[in-house]
Amino acid sequence: MAGAVSAGIKYSPGQRLDLGVLLSTRNCVTAGVFTSNKVKAAPVLLSRERLKNGSARAVVMNSGCANACTGKQGMADALEMTDLVANQIGAKKDDVLVASTGIIGTMLPMERIRAAIPSIRFSAAGGHDLALAIMTTDRVPKETAVKADGFTIGGMMKGSGMIHPNMATLLGFLTTDAVVETGFLRQALKKAVDGSFNMLSIDGDTSTNDTVIMMANGVAGGEVIRTGSGKARLFQQALEKVCVYLTKEAARDGEGATKLIEVKVSGALNLEDARLMARTMVSSALVKTAVYGNDPNWGRLLAAAGYSGAALEESKTELYIGDTCVVKGGVATDFDEKQVVNHLKDKEVIFHLDLHLGRAEATAWGCDMTEEYVKINAEYTT
Amino acid sequence: MAGAVSAGIKYSPGQRLDLGVLLSTRNCVTAGVFTSNKVKAAPVLLSRERLKNGSARAVVMNSGCANACTGKQGMADALEMTDLVANQIGAKKDDVLVASTGIIGTMLPMERIRAAIPSIRFSAAGGHDLALAIMTTDRVPKETAVKADGFTIGGMMKGSGMIHPNMATLLGFLTTDAVVETGFLRQALKKAVDGSFNMLSIDGDTSTNDTVIMMANGVAGGEVIRTGSGKARLFQQALEKVCVYLTKEAARDGEGATKLIEVKVSGALNLEDARLMARTMVSSALVKTAVYGNDPNWGRLLAAAGYSGAALEESKTELYIGDTCVVKGGVATDFDEKQVVNHLKDKEVIFHLDLHLGRAEATAWGCDMTEEYVKINAEYTT
Numbered sequence: 120m121a122g123a124v125s126a127g128i129k130y131s132p133g134q135r136l137d138l139g140v141l142l143s144t145r146n147c148v149t150a151g152v153f154t155s156n157k158v159k160a161a162p163v164l165l166s167r168e169r170l171k172n173g174s175a176r177a178v179v180m181n182s183g184c185a186n187a188c189t190g191k192q193g194m195a196d197a198l199e200m201t202d203l204v205a206n207q208i209g210a211k212k213d214d215v216l217v218a219s220t221g222i223i224g225t226m227l228p229m230e231r232i233r234a235a236i237p238s239i240r241f242s243a244a245g246g247h248d249l250a251l252a253i254m255t256t257d258r259v260p261k262e263t264a265v266k267a268d269g270f271t272i273g274g275m276m277k278g279s280g281m282i283h284p285n286m287a288t289l290l291g292f293l294t295t296d297a298v299v300e301t302g303f304l305r306q307a308l309k310k311a312v313d314g315s316f317n318m319l320s321i322d323g324d325t326s327t328n329d330t331v332i333m334m335a336n337g338v339a340g341g342e343v344i345r346t347g348s349g350k351a352r353l354f355q356q357a358l359e360k361v362c363v364y365l366t367k368e369a370a371r372d373g374e375g376a377t378k379l380i381e382v383k384v385s386g387a388l389n390l391e392d393a394r395l396m397a398r399t400m401v402s403s404a405l406v407k408t409a410v411y412g413n414d415p416n417w418g419r420l421l422a423a424a425g426y427s428g429a430a431l432e433e434s435k436t437e438l439y440i441g442d443t444c445v446v447k448g449g450v451a452t453d454f455d456e457k458q459v460v461n462h463l464k465d466k467e468v469i470f471h472l473d474l475h476l477g478r479a480e481a482t483a484w485g486c487d488m489t490e491e492y493v494k495i496n497a498e499y500t501t
Numbered sequence: 502m503a504g505a506v507s508a509g510i511k512y513s514p515g516q517r518l519d520l521g522v523l524l525s526t527r528n529c530v531t532a533g534v535f536t537s538n539k540v541k542a543a544p545v546l547l548s549r550e551r552l553k554n555g556s557a558r559a560v561v562m563n564s565g566c567a568n569a570c571t572g573k574q575g576m577a578d579a580l581e582m583t584d585l586v587a588n589q590i591g592a593k594k595d596d597v598l599v600a601s602t603g604i605i606g607t608m609l610p611m612e613r614i615r616a617a618i619p620s621i622r623f624s625a626a627g628g629h630d631l632a633l634a635i636m637t638t639d640r641v642p643k644e645t646a647v648k649a650d651g652f653t654i655g656g657m658m659k660g661s662g663m664i665h666p667n668m669a670t671l672l673g674f675l676t677t678d679a680v681v682e683t684g685f686l687r688q689a690l691k692k693a694v695d696g697s698f699n700m701l702s703i704d705g706d707t708s709t710n711d712t713v714i715m716m717a718n719g720v721a722g723g724e725v726i727r728t729g730s731g732k733a734r735l736f737q738q739a740l741e742k743v744c745v746y747l748t749k750e751a752a753r754d755g756e757g758a759t760k761l762i763e764v765k766v767s768g769a770l771n772l773e774d775a776r777l778m779a780r781t782m783v784s785s786a787l788v789k790t791a792v793y794g795n796d797p798n799w800g801r802l803l804a805a806a807g808y809s810g811a812a813l814e815e816s817k818t819e820l821y822i823g824d825t826c827v828v829k830g831g832v833a834t835d836f837d838e839k840q841v842v843n844h845l846k847d848k849e850v851i852f853h854l855d856l857h858l859g860r861a862e863a864t865a866w867g868c869d870m871t872e873e874y875v876k877i878n879a880e881y882t883t
Contacts, residue, residue, distance in 0.1 A: 155808070156804060156807040156808045157806075157807040157808070157812075157813045157815070158803050158804055158806065158807030158808075158813065158815050159807075159815075185800070187800065187804075188800055188803050188815070188828070188831060188832060188833070189832060190816070190830070190831055190832040192832075222798070222800065223798075223799075223800020223801065223803065223804060224798075224799060224800035224803075224828075224832075224833050225833075327800075327803075327804050327807060404786070404874075404878070405878055408874075408875050408877075408878035408879045409878065409879065411875065411879045412878070412879025412880050414879060414880070416604070416605075417606060418567070418569065418570055418604065418605020418606040418709075419605065421540050421570055421605065421606075421709075422538060422540055422569075422605060422709050424539075424540065425538040425539040425540030425541075425709060426537070426538045426539070426540075430539075431539045431540070433539070433540050433541075433570070434572070446570070446606075448572070449570060449572055450570060450571060450572040450574075450606075451570070451606050451607075488875055489875055490872035490875045490876065492786075492790075492875070493790050493793065493870055493871055493872045493874070493875060494872065495790075496786070496787055496790035496791065496794070497790045497791065497793045497794025497796060498794050498796070
């Protein structure tokens, strides 16, 4: 169940949804992944602490204010938000988590939040409102659900800016009715996030508020899914499908983006190298602007691969733009430039670099960089 | 001595200077610092090899084509460029170095270069033409000279794009008439580059062609400057002054830039941390766009400091924008926003983060990010 209201956190009350609650009728086996930024927002610190026991009933969340760099008052406000929700739904306050996104360094307008929380109405269909309430510069809400054998996994997220791999992403919330063991859920979530949200970069900036929370209420019944059990692999696959879908949606809706960029690196020595290189290539400002300009400037891709720090032998590299091989043995092929430019004009641009060094591979997602990105971020608080 | 011609490497012949030679009448004690990118251009590989003996007489350089990702043909072309210059000036070919900048992945138009090299005319005043010839998207040439006790150090560089710390920068050439010992010159150059060019970021992309070469012809005479000798410190200071000047000029002239950004980090645990954090902050797309928009969004600075990987305790941080303290003890002060916005409107924007953890400090330079940056790089090859 979920619900959201317009509390007026950044804009005036009534203008847009900006506060909501994701809620279960009973306690859920719950796992979370949080930002690796050393500057952590109060809600991150609080939710991480409360998830040590692997259990939660609700998450209260808001956009418009990150409640980061807000010191003791910020922590008091985060605590109060969870207290207010706990009172309203009749839960223990330790079972309520919190997540915030928005401007760093401003205090939450607690009077408005106190007034708004009691007015939240919950329903099974409230998830869509909640997905709207956590949007900042997102243009569209991002939601999906996957049905597997006997259970369902649903997810929503917000993306847009201050997004860079090596962490969780901004805010992502996943639910399932599967019966799962706590340790397994933690591992499964970590693994899924590593291959999806952590392979996403919009602008190279790691947020102070990144939070991914997954809650499993167990109402589907059946055997408990744990490491090694029959449905463990199925669960992992379904979870990864949801996470990758949300990641691609976030990349497509990156601030100012006109295109989704997918970079696959194969033939790497190991998985770490493959991931590092794919993320570095998709994060390159020069790659992103070239894609925006439909410019078949493949040298920028090889340059980014070269400075990623991952192993590479220039004379073995093979690079594809879409289906066209543009580099073989480290030098340009006699490729059809028109064909490459046509692919660059697509809404999904795919690069594939084969290193011919080993067997590891990884995929990263991002978006092009446009004048609009600059405009959005030059005008954010003012 | 130096000279440059218009060979027509990227544009038509006669349109702009794009090929030149920096030349000494005798062999110089010479040191170089090159890109850390694993994809290295042919001229980088050749010059690095030839500098193993610490001696050189000339550097031939061009813009318009990076001669990178060009395989065996690229190396043959780099060799031929140095052969042609060696023949013309009567030097051994091993004493001629080469540096290129421009588009990656295209072959040098060797017929035009063969025709152009013999037409280069050398003069003591030719340095300015040479500084023009190595420009790509640079708007202005970058040159300077510093006179110290008994010797002079001069320098020129090109900057603009594909510039990111942890390497040398694009192309930088330094000369001095001082009498210096080879090992000392190598150390002095490395140290100066670490505190200047390596603290510069325009767009986070490390080039395949970064090259800084310093030549000392010794005509000033006097005692040989070596580690520990009387003038060693003076030489180091003069060299650092030249390098920092060129670095700031390059930052100011970053692609599409309207402002220079200087980030100082003090109170760090060690120099490595201070440098890492300052570079990360000055490289942040969100910091760069906020500066462009005169937006006092200080949270982005703390967020970047936090994800840099360097040690930080949020509750100890103190942040200044210009002379205004905006954060103390990790939370916002009651600062005068108008005063901060006024500083952000300056052509030089200065941030200072005091970590209050130790005694190390470092400064990094960069520029704001504008719509113009996107425009330039979406249209580079086409």
